[in-house]
Amino acid sequence: MNNTSEAAITVAGVSKRFGDLLALDNVSLSISQGEFFGLLGPNGAGKSTLISALAGLLRVDSGELQIMGADVRREYRHARRNLGVVPQEIVIDPFFTVRQTLQFQSGYFGVKNNEQWIDELLEQLNLTDKQDNNMRQLSGGMKRRVLIAQALVHKPPVLVLDEPTAGVDVELRQSMWRFIRRLHGEGHTIVLTTHYLEEAEQLCDRIGIINQGKIIALESKQDLLARGLGSKLLVRAAHTIETVPLEYQERIVRQQGRELELVLYRDRDSIMEILDRLRATSMQIEHVSVVNDSLEDVFVQMTGNGTGEVS
Ligand SMILES: Nc1ncnc2c1ncn2[C@@H]1O[C@H](COP(=O)(O)OP(=O)(O)OP(=O)(O)O)[C@@H](O)[C@H]1O
Ligand SMILES: [Mg+2]
Known part of the structure; x- marks a missing residue:
């Protein structure tokens, strides 16, 4: 493959086994910079497994994964700095406030003087009022918004969202999408998994469907709809x-x-x-x-x- 540095995400022949279960079965896909890509599939299809592998949190059995041309294992820091991940599971530190959580994450990526961007993230995600609350005082939907802010705090060019709108009410979902659309408009590459297919239909340009660890469709939304x-x-x-x-x-x-x-x-x-x-x-x-x-x-x-x- 030449010119892989052009792709935001490259997955080439990736397989991952959990015991007898083949969770990822020779998955290959390439996502260009600036795409809004939907990764869809039923429960247990392998979406989160692929995302964990991209984030370098899971070692795959075979295949290659790159973020902006950087290998997620050999060039972990470089790859990770270019990637923001909103995980499906809410994991938070209950002792930090919202702002501290973001400051801490910023520090982790070595980004200094980031208060202005943190203010903007809080504002855009309707968290300004909650910035001094402890994480444990937030509702589920609010925690999810903090996870999005956390994923974006180091301004990564590639953003992967694993079911970001699960449990988020309609109004907030819409304001979240406005914000994510804006990021996309500013040039970010967005990868989204969701079970709300109308959402994917509205937002994504290209869609991959994964089923039992295999990619069974990878095409533009128009082509996929025409296959119906x-x-x-x-x-x-x-x-x-x-x-x-x-x-x-x-x-x-x-x-x-x-x-x-x-x-x-x-x-x-x-x-x-x-x-x-x-x-x-x-x-x-x-x-x-x-x-x-x-x-x-x-x-x-x-x-x-x-x-x-x-x-
Ligand atoms: N750490 C693990 N150990 C064993 N099996 C696992 C592990 N993580 C995932 N699996 C299995 O791998 C398969 C894929 O799981 P994965 O979480 O990637 O699915 P998913 O597509 O994200 O589903 P959902 O839509 O429910 O989030 C499932 O059968 C799951 O049980
Ligand atoms: Mg999942």
Whole structure:
């Protein structure tokens, strides 16, 4: 591979075994500088394992990992300085205040005179009021925001967020995304794992799907969405729908009262023809709409799995 210094993250042939379990199975991917990349996959797929390996917290059995061209083992300090990680698990030191936590982290990376940036982080993450509180006095969502500030305190060009919005309320989630979008706009490379697939669909340019330790898709969001079965046809009738023609039975997604939802195969269906056949059953159609597949639909089709979201 030439020009690896161009990539923000390089993962080449990485495998990791926990006993009998192959948690990462020959994973390769490259994320360019400035990308907003979504790493998706059901529970236990290997996302956090890959992130721990990138952060140098976990030794892999084989393969290479680089951050901004620096090998995460051989050039650990260099690689680590270029990376901010927001871990999935909340681990905090309960005896520090919020500001002290950030100052301490800053010191760890040898960044001096960082108060201005710390002020800005506190402000952007709505933590200014809480800066003198002890970490143990914070709610779960607040702790998660401190983890984000902590990941950013040394201004790393690459930011990896492992389910940063788990347990964060809607309003804060939106303000967090505004901030992360801004960082992306300023040139940061962002890697995000989330079980909220609408979030990934809105934010990410390119998506990797990992399932049982293997990358099963790696492409632009548009291409991935285009891989879906197609779209759905939503029909509302003037009366309760009793019968659906036999040839459409197996593509019923939902049939409820006056509404019928059918899978629409993009490349071979004619909507007009379907509507004609429905009308032939003396259905009086009042309203018709077409809904495109969401990332969630494609994800479920590809992994044979729900989002695994626990709420
Ligand atoms: N330290 C460990 N020892 C043994 N097995 C582990 C260890 N860490 C992870 N695993 C296993 O490796 C697999 C991948 O776990 P990982 O945490 O990477 O999944 P994930 O994709 O992050 O899932 P989630 O969406 O639930 O966070 C799981 O089967 C998990 O049980
Ligand atoms: Mg995880």
